[in-house]
Amino acid sequence: MKHLIPAIIALVALLPLSCSPINNDYGYVIEDGVIVYNTPQRPADQVSMIGFAAEPLDTVRIGVIGLGMRGPDAVNRFANIEGTDVRAICDLYPEKLERTQQILERNGKARAAEYSGPEGWRELCDREDLDLIYIVTPWDSHTPMAVYAMEHGKHVAIEVPAATSVEECWQLVNTAERTQKHCMMLENCVYDFFELTTLNMVQQGVFGDIIHAEGAYIHNLDPYWNNYQDNWRYEFNQKNRGDVYPTHGLGPACWALDIHRGDKMNTLVAMDTDAFNGKKLAATRGDEDYANGDHTITLIRTEKGKTIEIHHNVVTPRPYNRMYMVEGTEGFANKYPYEGYAIRTQNKEISSEVDIYNLDGESFVSQDMKNALMVEYQHPITREGSLVETAKRVGGHGGMDFIMDYRLIYCLQKGLPLDQDVYDAAEWSCLGELTRVSIENGSMPVQMPDFTRGEWNKLDGLKLAL
Numbered sequence: 001m002k003h004l005i006p007a008i009i010a011l012v013a014l015l016p017l018s019c020s021p022i023n024n025d026y027g028y029v030i031e032d033g034v035i036v037y038n039t040p041q042r043p044a045d046q047v048s049m050i051g052f053a054a055e056p057l058d059t060v061r062i063g064v065i066g067l068g069m070r071g072p073d074a075v076n077r078f079a080n081i082e083g084t085d086v087r088a089i090c091d092l093y094p095e096k097l098e099r100t101q102q103i104l105e106r107n108g109k110a111r112a113a114e115y116s117g118p119e120g121w122r123e124l125c126d127r128e129d130l131d132l133i134y135i136v137t138p139w140d141s142h143t144p145m146a147v148y149a150m151e152h153g154k155h156v157a158i159e160v161p162a163a164t165s166v167e168e169c170w171q172l173v174n175t176a177e178r179t180q181k182h183c184m185m186l187e188n189c190v191y192d193f194f195e196l197t198t199l200n201m202v203q204q205g206v207f208g209d210i211i212h213a214e215g216a217y218i219h220n221l222d223p224y225w226n227n228y229q230d231n232w233r234y235e236f237n238q239k240n241r242g243d244v245y246p247t248h249g250l251g252p253a254c255w256a257l258d259i260h261r262g263d264k265m266n267t268l269v270a271m272d273t274d275a276f277n278g279k280k281l282a283a284t285r286g287d288e289d290y291a292n293g294d295h296t297i298t299l300i301r302t303e304k305g306k307t308i309e310i311h312h313n314v315v316t317p318r319p320y321n322r323m324y325m326v327e328g329t330e331g332f333a334n335k336y337p338y339e340g341y342a343i344r345t346q347n348k349e350i351s352s353e354v355d356i357y358n359l360d361g362e363s364f365v366s367q368d369m370k371n372a373l374m375v376e377y378q379h380p381i382t383r384e385g386s387l388v389e390t391a392k393r394v395g396g397h398g399g400m401d402f403i404m405d406y407r408l409i410y411c412l413q414k415g416l417p418l419d420q421d422v423y424d425a426a427e428w429s430c431l432g433e434l435t436r437v438s439i440e441n442g443s444m445p446v447q448m449p450d451f452t453r454g455e456w457n458k459l460d461g462l463k464l465a466l
């Protein structure tokens, strides 16, 4: 027995390498060198949200939580969308409320009911006369607020990322399924004009079968770190490794690849650089450590054999870049640093109004040709009346934020499924934890959870309801 003790100790020490226990329903085991996330069974009192549509609402009565840099602009956008009524506003700090009240007044709207303090957001959600809670607060408050709001009978729209852990992603899915309330993440980059037009071209087959897509959030935040209330963004990056802000890159890539509308993300591998600039940033604030790598790269493989590449970098001096790129068997679209298309000349799918003999799969099509394609394939959801002009006038990242809010209200008013459902919110947000876990285990592959619980193939492609 004496001889056995060292052997048992050695065996126990090796255990985590081959098989670590599921830490809870939302955790993972390591099997044969792969991190395998659990997909818990759907509880009996929950119903799938795939294709979910709620009762139409004539007027969408809105409560907005979080009036920092971004929240007041959302109120301004709603003030320019018919059929909305911003009835209640909230911020932790009461002095932040007045600016938003003035935005409402400037647009000829009534002042909203005011809430503030640590319990203010709960009191706002408790109101009986709101349909939608719009959450524009720091990341770690998104899921707790959304869950509470849905449990109190409200649809929710949550800024990006909707959740900061896999467990929070499941909380959103479970709560939406149990309460049958919409839970949409406010991923605005899917609504940028080049991305929407390209999506339409993808869906019309212009690029053949899409096999690969790329996206990123590369944005030097040096000038902005101090603007976030109570330094929440710096602190999150300082404490967390991995791609903490993946959704701007991943959203448009997933839409082009019909993720959970015929395909699903299966395996992910992530790798990061050391925190070279991150540690310098930390030093200026008296911190020794900085967890987030300066540049984080994620590779994903889908069930149908496609790939996605996602980057995150907020600390090096390089031009803003969301890397949006879509690659198909017959063509290619690229947004940064140069917006362009390349299409095989013999592609017959392309509309006859475009001179196909001027297309060339080896280089970008001419600027004239690109302009013609942008007109020809303008996405149907942006064709309504003067929508594009209004979006550009009211603004929000050049208009895409307006299109996003317009679509949210349009679908709620008509009782249609929203463009982004709770599974998008979970799939796009879960990268935060999955990339960290991959990196912490030497870039080990991660088998991703299936938030749809096997229903990823139920819808036949992404369809934005009209």
Ligand SMILES: NC(=O)c1ccc[n+]([C@@H]2O[C@H](COP(=O)([O-])OP(=O)(O)OC[C@H]3O[C@@H](n4cnc5c(N)ncnc54)[C@H](O)[C@@H]3O)[C@@H](O)[C@H]2O)c1
Residues within 6 Å of the ligand: 065, 066, 067, 068, 069, 070, 071, 090, 091, 092, 093, 096, 117, 118, 120, 121, 136, 137, 138, 139, 141, 159, 160, 161, 186, 187, 188, 227, 228, 229, 230, 397
């Ligand atoms: N989609 C985009 O393009 C985009 C752009 C910018 C910001 N965002 C997102 O918007 C959110 C807010 O970002 P921001 O730039 O406005 O940050 P910010 O720090 O300027 O504003 C956050 C606001 O939330 C308030 N707040 C914090 N805790 C609160 C609580 N418990 N109750 C009520 N209010 C609370 C703060 O006082 C502050 O006014 C973040 O999730 C961010 O990722 C998205």
